[in-house]
Amino acid sequence: MTTETREPPAPLDSGFRRNDDASARIGDASARNDDMSGGDDGVSARNDVASGGNGDSPVAGDAILSVRGLETQFFTDEGIVRAVDGVDFDVLPGTTMGIVGESGCGKSITAKSILQIVEAPGRIINGEISYNPRPETNSSTDLLSFDANSNEMRAIRGGEISMIFQEPMTSFSGLHTFGNQIDETLRLHTNLTKQERFDLGVDWLARVGIPNPTQRMHEYPFRFSGGQLQRAMIAMAMCTNPRVLIADEPTTALDVTTQAQILDLLQRMQEENDMAILFITHDLGVISEIADEVTVMYLGKVVETGPVFSFFDEPKHPYSKALLTSIPSMFTSSRERLPSISGSIPHPQNRPMGCAFHPRCQSFMEGTCDVREPELASVNEAQEVSCFLYEE
């Protein structure tokens, strides 16, 4: 846990005159990245539970991002889908929180909820997302107190908190050169001159390992290879010196060599910038490489959270254990069948009674697990688990 008083991160470039006081920046930005803003009325129509924006939100310890009771639902013709169903976790500055779980468990919708870019018919209906860019001054803001399309959220989105995706073209327009797009981002989030913005764009392309960066500034995204596009997206996300990076399966589509290079790049940037990373993946190998803490999700809920070493050495929740035994071992020959978790994930609309994992759980206790729902609770100093096996 980071407890010492920190200076704001040094700018990565001497010409970078970013406004380092986050609270000053919130509210002074004009429109940016409208493709990121989601822009559906449903998001802002959520129930307002937050007191927010006045610095008195409860924040766990020194967390830069603290998510509490987050609920995001999709109001479909077939009924309500509880995609995120009461999620809590904290991310500390300079550390990486890994979010893991099988496909459909609510990882991406959790990330999109933080930035309020959930598409209709999705709505954040409850929760608090405390953003505390300077934990030493403990002046937190509840991001959910801002409207999705407000100037405050536009300043935070892509400025304070950036996001990278599995599919890099999500972050780019095919109609503009890379240089124009990074220029737009820097124009909205910094006070740099046009020449300074261009130089910083070149600098960032070079930093992420793209050859001929000056020339590439004038090229369209389709001219970049898949790996280069991924790097260019990271350059775009990092150029504003964000305090938090949300990475949603950013390496899933890449070959192992490029994946290793990208992870290395993110870790280097994190060290330089004391940036917090929320790293979403279903790949536990990647988690072992990059995460400090791990949050395991199942059907829209957190079932276990704790330090990465505890997760790998002493997983507590039966679902965490099942995920870990499903990892292909280095010694498994390609002809052997890999173990997988028995049963399939129920659709969030058909959530089982009691513990949602009970139909697949090897430790299922009849009359308990199918009747009551376990709550997330501490099982030791470091780990929290929601399972009746650990109930006092």
Ligand SMILES: Nc1ncnc2c1ncn2[C@@H]1O[C@H](COP(=O)(O)OP(=O)(O)O)[C@@H](O)[C@H]1O
């Ligand atoms: N546009 C949508 N409409 C209805 N349901 C959705 C939509 N997007 C996501 N969901 C539901 O939300 C759940 C969580 O999705 P997501 O967060 O994308 O999962 P993942 O963990 O794979 O990232 C999914 O099971 C899906 O049923």
Ligand code: SF4
């Ligand atoms: S509460 Fe019961 S069903 Fe759920 S994970 Fe624990 S033992 Fe398994």
Ligand SMILES: [Mg+2]
């Ligand atoms: Mg996803």
